[in-house]
Amino acid sequence: MTRRTGKGRRPLRIFLVAGARPNFMKVAPLMRAFQARPDRFDPVLVHTGQHYDAAMSDVFFKELEIRKPDLHLGVGSGSHAVQTGKIMEAFEKVLTGDRPDWVVVVGDVNSTLACSIVAAKMSPPVRVAHVEAGLRSGDRTMPEEVNRIVTDALADLLFTTSPDADRNLLAEGVDRRRIHRVGNVMIDTLRRFVKRSDQADTLRRLGVAPPYGLLTLHRPSNVDDVEALRRVMRAIGEIASDLPILFPVHPRTLDRLRADLGWGEASGQDGRVRLLEPLGYLDFLHLQKRAALVLTDSGGVQEETTILGVPCLTLRDNTERPITVSRGTNRLVGSDTAAIVAAARGILRRPRPRRRSVPLWDGRAAARIAAVLMLR
Ligand code: UD1
Ligand code: UDP
DSSP, X not given: OOOSSSTTOOOEEEEEEEOSHHHHHHHHHHHHHHHTOTTXXXXXXXXXXXXXXXXXXXXXXXXXXXXXXXXXOOOOOOOHHHHXXXXXXXXXXXXHHSOOSEEXXXXXXXXXXXXXXXXXXXXXXXXXXXXXXXXXXXXXXXXXXXXXXXXXXXXXXXXXSXXXXXXXXXXXXXXXXXXXXXXXXXXXXXXXXXXHHHTOOHHHHHTXXXXXXXXEOOOHHHXXXXXXXXXXXXXXXXXXTTSOEEEEOOHHHXXXXXXXXXXXXXXXXXXXXXXXXXXXXXXXXXXXXXXXXXXXXXXXXXXXXXXXXXXXXXOSSOOSOTHHHHTSSXXXXXXXXXXXXXXXXXXXXXXXXXXXXXXXXXXXXXHHHHHHHHTO
């Protein structure tokens, strides 16, 4: 056996896990940082298959120059228990055959939770590093909140994006020495690719000119609750009378719009709400940067609009990313029709906010993570 420390050190074998759309932007810079130091890292990219449509997965590998997954677990969709269970079963087989030094998980999706539990319960345990640790919405009805709490409770290393995350972890009794504030890997990707997205011909292809608004919606609390979905879409219809709205639709939401609101292939509201397929990263970034207003219930989009200096209305009552409100351009508006419309009209009347910076969201988070792992 080769020694891991000292002169005869072998590279750290790292299983890096990705499963769903927001994971791909986060693993891209990490893979790049690991691959840049083959003397120190031997990364294995594991795709659980939680997201599988080309527009929810493959496109990001191509655009963000991520190599093909080394392992694909192919689990697909299912209820929380079914999906989490399938990932656990498949990932346990992987870890039984090939024991890495670290399992690195990102974000808060079911793939994050499932792989952390499996690693922590191997005998002996495989160490877990959680990238984007410590975020808390305080709302346990949100499936991601459960994923965050359990993953952080199991992780040996907790990489955070903001001081509030550090405070949340300390309040939960996490040993300070395990917490490393490194910045935001999702913003590493934004900074790397924003120039390329400037060159995309997205608006021309869509035949759209500013001003326009951009909407994304996929949280179960908004789309699986038919009344909430109706309230939000009524608000969007009203805003669309002032401002055309582009709406790349998440597959979960498309199902609900069709089944519960009877929306067809074409858009509602006289074509002023334009339904689109889920977009690739470069097209979506192109649209975000030029939008007069973004309306969303996404986690990542709250952060990206903060860095782009684009006003964002978050269609939720809480956020696990409070720094996007205190230092950024984000505002929580919930799902009440009148509140959403009033907030949107207020933004359209005001000059665009100044771009604000967030400490350490500087494009170097993945390099900092690699540096910490090297010392372990
Ligand atoms: C998941 C994450 C959520 C994240 C979101 C990002 C969990 C608990 N949720 O939510 O945190 O914000 O991804 O987009 O992990 N579907 C397809 N094609 C796909 C993927 C999904 O048609 O490629 C449809 C299926 O009908 C599926 C539904 O979308 O049942 C939901 O997918 P799932 O991965 O369970 O949750 P998301 O809502 O995507
Ligand atoms: N995104 C994208 N195409 C879209 C919608 C979103 O590329 O049509 C990107 C967005 O820029 C961000 C990420 O997807 O980088 C956010 O993922 P999502 O909203 O699905 O998940 P969340 O962040 O809410 O977990």
